[in-house]
Amino acid sequence: MKFATKAVRAGIEPDPSTGAIVPPIFQTATYVLDEIGKGKGYDYTRSSNPTRAVLEANLAALEGGKYGVSYASGMSAVDAVARLLAAGDHVISSDDVYGGVSRLYNQILNRFGLQITYVDTSNPENIVEAIRPETKMVWIETPTNPLLKVTDLEIVGQIGREHNLLTAVDSTFATPYLLRPLEYGIDLVVHSTTKYLSGHNQIIGGAVITNREDLYEELKFVQKSVGAVSSPFDCWLTLLGLKTLPLRMQKHSENGMAVARFLESHPKVARVSYPGLPSHPQHAIARRQMKAFSGMISFELKGDVQSGITLMNSVRLCSLAESLGAVETMITHPASMTHASVPKEVREARGLTDSLVRLSVGIEHVDDIIADLEQALARV
Ligand SMILES: Cc1ncc(COP(=O)(O)O)c(C=O)c1O
Numbered sequence: 575m576k577f578a579t580k581a582v583r584a585g586i587e588p589d590p591s592t593g594a595i596v597p598p599i600f601q602t603a604t605y606v607l608d609e610i611g612k613g614k615g616y617d618y619t620r621s622s623n624p625t626r627a628v629l630e631a632n633l634a635a636l637e638g639g640k641y642g643v644s645y646a647s648g649m650s651a652v653d654a655v656a657r658l659l660a661a662g663d664h665v666i667s668s669d670d671v672y673g674g675v676s677r678l679y680n681q682i683l684n685r686f687g688l689q690i691t692y693v694d695t696s697n698p699e700n701i702v703e704a705i706r707p708e709t710k711m712v713w714i715e716t717p718t719n720p721l722l723k724v725t726d727l728e729i730v731g732q733i734g735r736e737h738n739l740l741t742a743v744d745s746t747f748a749t750p751y752l753l754r755p756l757e758y759g760i761d762l763v764v765h766s767t768t769k770y771l772s773g774h775n776q777i778i779g780g781a782v783i784t785n786r787e788d789l790y791e792e793l794k795f796v797q798k799s800v801g802a803v804s805s806p807f808d809c810w811l812t813l814l815g816l817k818t819l820p821l822r823m824q825k826h827s828e829n830g831m832a833v834a835r836f837l838e839s840h841p842k843v844a845r846v847s848y849p850g851l852p853s854h855p856q857h858a859i860a861r862r863q864m865k866a867f868s869g870m871i872s873f874e875l876k877g878d879v880q881s882g883i884t885l886m887n888s889v890r891l892c893s894l895a896e897s898l899g900a901v902e903t904m905i906t907h908p909a910s911m912t913h914a915s916v917p918k919e920v921r922e923a924r925g926l927t928d929s930l931v932r933l934s935v936g937i938e939h940v941d942d943i944i945a946d947l948e949q950a951l952a953r954v
Contacts, residue, residue: 585631648766651780661687769899826869
């Protein structure tokens, strides 16, 4: 099956009792057994639920994986992967990650003995240099939030195999339509399904996909034990969103490219980071491993910090909002919003300045998006 067909069909059968083409929302906590030890495959919704099972099968098919596990948020998916490790284990992570991921590792998981080192994984040599005897996992975000750095997954897969390390990729910005990390031998793919996968700002959710049965069994055990499961209604809404993922990602990418070009040629813009632009330092890798470049852009204006703030306060169509990957264009100030939990000196050292503006280009008509940015830039 081609990707677009999988998005509409994979894991989805007509409901056997009614023929309903859309899988029902099984809004139930428990399931009646026929007798002790004998039921219809479900016993309690924290462990499994038929609507969630359809979503998990669909997500696995889209990533080209065998197993999918769905969570109540992207962060609970990130947390579930960390629970595959034990006290004393060490993780090497991309330095530019979503602020919530570094907050989880630096302020919560450190209390339980997990250690983490952040390196710029767009140069994979930095990963090898950071390996210690207790290193167990490499955590990659590509493209990164918010600087859009790209990491070569072929090399990361090789490093993982050579050094016997788990490899996990947060592929939220790319989605399986644009990038399938499992094809590079990556062990675990992680998503905030809140973003492009559901696509309409309608739910908070997360997922992990893998080909490895041992990891799947462990993830299912963690899911059942911790209970950070997505609700049947959220699963259903996500499934609805996924059906149009290919169409939306094509449009997000097309609009993203046009907006990135517009920004790069604007006299008030100092620099633009978008993997689709030839000026992006990892443009060649992005071209090789991604089908297109998504709708995420970050940029800085000339002048001081106030310039970016004036721009973000002046948009009319674009929404000043935390989040990304939905049909609406959203503009964000990472330093005070998505990455406020990262200490200022750490942010600055990584290039995440107070002037940085992040744009999640939606699927409105691109002329309207550009016209809005143009009028806001005229006020700077
Ligand atoms: C790359 C990335 N990973 C994980 C998350 C966390 O996802 P959620 O907000 O669904 O918990 C986010 C949220 O912005 C993100 O951007």
